[in-house]
Amino acid sequence: MSFRYTLYYGGCAAVARMALEEVGADYDVVPIDLASGRQRSADYLAVNPKGRVPALATPDGVLTENMAILLYLAQSFPEARLAPLGDAWRLARMTAFNSFIASSVHVTFSTFGRPERYADDPAAQAAMRAKGPVTLREHFNLIDRELAEGPWVLGDTFSTADIYLTFFSRGAAQFDWAASQRNVAAHLQRMKARPSYAAVYGEA
């Protein structure tokens, strides 16, 4: 029998879940209610001392951070071809894209979605809520240029970068300016056609 993964789930753990779906892994989901602060409970901190999601229980141990989970699943299920593992340049390009998502795009979402993480003063939090969407638009303008070739982030080859982007392009779609970023919008439409999308986001 194959190993059954456990995904501690909420918010951006949807990224890890979509990858589990793409590789066809068996997994259970343990919901972590972020609104009630469950990620900072003692029992969850024993799983992930960082108090964040996702965390994935694997046969090797508990793994955190979407970027790591994506690479681990790509290596553990090579037949799913989620990463150009044998090509140093293309793997680095995938890593650069995912790193931009993790350290810029996701962070910018956090500055206007969870400003209390960065400043205690309510007026400061309001200032961050104001600036965040402006910065986010700049990020997505860059991503839109990167998707000009398409159909996927790496061109012809689907990869974890497409999975990672999807969570955030869904979030960006709420803004008026998203409509002008046609490559991003088309990418999201292509992602919606994948069975893994409906399994995670519950819509077609």
Add this chain to the structure above:
Amino acid sequence: MSFRYTLYYGGCAAVARMALEEVGADYDVVPIDLASGRQRSADYLAVNPKGRVPALATPDGVLTENMAILLYLAQSFPEARLAPLGDAWRLARMTAFNSFIASSVHVTFSTFGRPERYADDPAAQAAMRAKGPVTLREHFNLIDRELAEGPWVLGDTFSTADIYLTFFSRGAAQFDWAASQRNVAAHLQRMKARPSYAAVYGEA
């Protein structure tokens, strides 16, 4: 003759430079003066449209993001053994550590070092400068626990995670609380013994 890399250099590009030193690559440095905003000049934006450092010109093209440059150099110079390339679990652990540095530790430094990136209001920037070091201490408490086994982030095996951490443990050493994080301090001392450290940071 071997390829000669070009590193666009400033701030955290020290991470990429230390990796170039570790693998013994030939490289030139092009300083990008961040204080004068050179990273947003038209000629640099032609190199890296994100307007950030590092950027590394490789035989395959220009690569950005420290995480990607670290992985690319590890794969391009396998004899330097900067990453456990054949071991999915350990490579994922290295990636998780580096992702935490990129998306949490580095970002927290930015919130108090470059708060204008996240809020326009001067009072909001002051609030971020106040909270940042508190959050940073929490990050380094977690890192100190991860280094308990040692001597390196991955235990017995030196990796890119040690290189990446070093830039930020140097920055954290300015705070009083850093002295209590003995594993981090001992790790930094071990790093200072490497020739690559003196080559990049100019001190022993």
